[in-house]
Amino acid sequence: MIKQANWIEYKCTEDYGCPEYKKTFTLSGNIKKAILYITARGVYEAKLNGKRIGGFVLAPGWTVYEKRHQYQEYDVTSDLKAENDLSVTVAPGWYQWENVPGRDERIAGRRAGAVIASLVITCENGETQIVHTDETWLAGESKLLYSHLYNGEIFDATKEISYGSVEVTNYSKDALIPQEGEIICEHERVKPLSYIITPKGERVIDFGQNMTGYVEFEVTAKAGERVKISHAEILDSDGNFYTKNYRSAKANIEYICRDGTQIYKPTHNFYGFRYIRLDEYPDDVNCDDFTAIVVHSNIKRTGFLHSGSELLNKFFSNVFWGQKSNFLDIPTDCPQRDERLGWTADTHVFIKAASYNYNTDKFFQKWLGDMVAEQLENGFVPVTIPSAFAFSKDGAAWSDAVTICPWQLYLAYGDKEMLRRQLPSMKKWISFIQSSSKDKYLWTGGNQFGDWLALDAPEGSRIGASNTDFIASAFYAHSVSRVIESLRALGEDFSYYEDLHKNIVDAFRTRFPVYQTQTEHVLAIEFNLAEDITKTSDALAQLVHKNGNSLTTGFVGTPYLLHALSKGGHTNLAYTLLLREEYPSWLFSVKMGATTIWEHWDGMREDGSVWSSTMNSFNHYAYGAVIDWVYEVSAGIQTVKEYPGFEKVIISPHPDKRLGHLDVKIDTKNGPLRSFWQYNSDGSIRYEITVPCDAEITIGTKNYSCSKGDYIFYSQI
Ligand code: BGC
Numbered sequence: 001m002i003k004q005a006n007w008i009e010y011k012c013t014e015d016y017g018c019p020e021y022k023k024t025f026t027l028s029g030n031i032k033k034a035i036l037y038i039t040a041r042g043v044y045e046a047k048l049n050g051k052r053i054g055g056f057v058l059a060p061g062w063t064v065y066e067k068r069h070q071y072q073e074y075d076v077t078s079d080l081k082a083e084n085d086l087s088v089t090v091a092p093g094w095y096q097w098e099n100v101p102g103r104d105e106r107i108a109g110r111r112a113g114a115v116i117a118s119l120v121i122t123c124e125n126g127e128t129q130i131v132h133t134d135e136t137w138l139a140g141e142s143k144l145l146y147s148h149l150y151n152g153e154i155f156d157a158t159k160e161i162s163y164g165s166v167e168v169t170n171y172s173k174d175a176l177i178p179q180e181g182e183i184i185c186e187h188e189r190v191k192p193l194s195y196i197i198t199p200k201g202e203r204v205i206d207f208g209q210n211m212t213g214y215v216e217f218e219v220t221a222k223a224g225e226r227v228k229i230s231h232a233e234i235l236d237s238d239g240n241f242y243t244k245n246y247r248s249a250k251a252n253i254e255y256i257c258r259d260g261t262q263i264y265k266p267t268h269n270f271y272g273f274r275y276i277r278l279d280e281y282p283d284d285v286n287c288d289d290f291t292a293i294v295v296h297s298n299i300k301r302t303g304f305l306h307s308g309s310e311l312l313n314k315f316f317s318n319v320f321w322g323q324k325s326n327f328l329d330i331p332t333d334c335p336q337r338d339e340r341l342g343w344t345a346d347t348h349v350f351i352k353a354a355s356y357n358y359n360t361d362k363f364f365q366k367w368l369g370d371m372v373a374e375q376l377e378n379g380f381v382p383v384t385i386p387s388a389f390a391f392s393k394d395g396a397a398w399s400d401a402v403t404i405c406p407w408q409l410y411l412a413y414g415d416k417e418m419l420r421r422q423l424p425s426m427k428k429w430i431s432f433i434q435s436s437s438k439d440k441y442l443w444t445g446g447n448q449f450g451d452w453l454a455l456d457a458p459e460g461s462r463i464g465a466s467n468t469d470f471i472a473s474a475f476y477a478h479s480v481s482r483v484i485e486s487l488r489a490l491g492e493d494f495s496y497y498e499d500l501h502k503n504i505v506d507a508f509r510t511r512f513p514v515y516q517t518q519t520e521h522v523l524a525i526e527f528n529l530a531e532d533i534t535k536t537s538d539a540l541a542q543l544v545h546k547n548g549n550s551l552t553t554g555f556v557g558t559p560y561l562l563h564a565l566s567k568g569g570h571t572n573l574a575y576t577l578l579l580r581e582e583y584p585s586w587l588f589s590v591k592m593g594a595t596t597i598w599e600h601w602d603g604m605r606e607d608g609s610v611w612s613s614t615m616n617s618f619n620h621y622a623y624g625a626v627i628d629w630v631y632e633v634s635a636g637i638q639t640v641k642e643y644p645g646f647e648k649v650i651i652s653p654h655p656d657k658r659l660g661h662l663d664v665k666i667d668t669k670n671g672p673l674r675s676f677w678q679y680n681s682d683g684s685i686r687y688e689i690t691v692p693c694d695a696e697i698t699i700g701t702k703n704y705s706c707s708k709g710d711y712i713f714y715s716q717i
Helices: 310-326 344-357 361-374 401-413 416-436 468-489 495-511 518-526 533-546 558-567 571-579 586-591 622-634
Strands: 019-026 031-040 043-048 069-075 083-091 115-123 128-132 138-141 144-148 152-156 176-178 184-190 194-197 203-221 226-232 252-256 260-264 271-280 290-297 303-307 637-639 648-651 661-668 671-679 684-691 694-699 702-706 709-716
Touching (some): 031 043, 031 083, 083 115, 203 226, 203 252, 203 310, 290 310, 303 310, 310 586, 344 401, 344 558, 344 622, 401 416, 468 495, 468 518, 518 533, 518 558, 533 558, 533 571, 558 571, 571 586, 571 622, 622 637, 622 661, 684 694, 694 709
Parallel strands (some): 069 176, 152 252, 648 694
Antiparallel strands (some): 019 138, 031 069, 115 128, 144 152, 184 290, 194 203, 203 260, 203 290, 226 252, 303 661, 637 648, 671 684
16 A cells, blocks of 8 residues: 555755654544554654654664665554644664765665655545645654764754645655564663762763663753763773764764753664763753663563573673664664674674574564675675675675574574575575685685684784684585575475585595684584594683683684584583683673673773774674573573474583573473573482473483473482
8 A cells, every 4th residue: 555655755954854744634534444554764753643653663674775665554543533643753764874884875875854654544434545645745854953873863842843845756666565574662761870970070870781772861941951962881991981982973862952841762863872971961960860761673582591600690681681782673783883783793693592582583584684685696695784885895704694594593483484585595695605716615715804803813903813714614614504404404405515515524624624723623613624523622622721711712703612612522611611700701791890792802901991992892792692502501402403493302401510500491482491400419410391392301311202391300410
């Protein structure tokens, strides 16, 4: 129905100004049902008779708009009256913005602001009344004077909108598709932890939690007085407000008050923050007047973890907050600085953890749809989805998300149709590697990210010491093996890819007979490239020992590190790394007060000084991927590829006395799954296991074939 309407447009005088459209209409009869179909070039808020329609914040979300532009459907039956006023305010959102690092003309060059809508009213007498966007609508510059994804917004509550006519455009409607992903909603409302006057004299409110969303405030003021708010993730080592790591993103709210007491919150922007600074505030500062509203995609939590270590529990909480903060319609790297992009490596290293933590099926299916839409004819997959860069890198380990993510999603939810849909893009990616590499069976050359941010990077480089050809070739093999697994699962012929994989492994072993870094060992183990997995894992353990029982891995090695140790029987050492509190480690950030996951192991140093402002997010979920080792090895919960989606599970817990106990639950589609273990004072370990399906349970050296039910086991240490 929406395609029968036309895009209408009103051009604001200033760039990043936001039009408000309106239409008044009278009902022609008693109504039975009324459905509004709507979308915009930008992000919109629609109101019917002054009331917000629906709970979708920042609708229609971010897709490859040229090919897939979601529209939404709202039931507005109960909000219609005899005389009606429908209004829509549109801000540029993800449709148009500047300052993208690397700057893509596609985004900066788009013009946001147009809206298309169709309100279909079915009357009790069977007649239909339709209100389309057309030349009868009016529009003007809204009270939202300025709105920019990175910079924030200016809202003038005193403004009287003057309405004029709209232009009916011939913008294409071909890309319009119904809503596919999870909608973005408001979630927790967080009250301030404290009000601080910093050494510089800044008025700062600490919400105690790094998050994504916006601040709501109640202020009493005279017309024209202003509230100006800045956002930050941390205070610097002197206790002052620190915004340098936002880089060019100003992330401000400027609100011009009307007379009296008023409540305001942004409606077309989001911010990544823990602290706000009141740069201007006309009223007495009272913490009760401020609330941080958490905003993220409406994913349902499914994973619950609790252990005997309070630090580790806080780390678990940080992983969940990291995920919530970065699952905002697309999986973003970070929510605060001038990026907020769908970086593909960050996503593929975290997708397994993400899918235990929350039900991410719908969320990722939509994003994978965009990945397919962005893939070039030659198979190239950009390193951010939707693509936000004019430049392109070869992207081994980044663009390999195109094979890794669908397979992982299949293991988690068992949806064959999704896998079938993604398969052509997976195969095309393999062809791209084949056509772009210098070697037939290795992926060499090109401009790669390597083991991004690894600690063994040479001075001044962000690329770790691991050989980039090694990493690219390892991911080549891994991507091919994801294609093989997928073809096998779909009952299709995989002989070509099996031969290819064998050739890649042979070539790999010949070219890379020795492994230098932790990450090289890790990849050789995890991707089954090493001839002797146990020996390689032993060598990895030696490297970790030599390095003072600490890691050097970056984005590529870290997510697999503990698994690679466990594969060779070094679970004890894996626990040592997990529970390590000194730098570098996961718990170091927790000890430093982190409430989300840091981008850098040394984002903040022990003395409170920060790594560098050029690239230092305190809300990057990637390293939180280690939580999948807790699910899969500590708690021992493993999916079975022949029975994906928890149709059958393997439970093989690996307790460690340092932790005391571990309790892990996953709400699967078949019911709750739980693996609990605890060390008793008599030296035994008690296990409580609940499975919602058939399960192979291993306790120590004993195996049990079980069906759905609750089980208790004991083992001696
Ligand atoms: C992002 C990362 C990303 C990386 C790749 C960064 O700017 O924040 O998470 O994977 O670039 O180069």
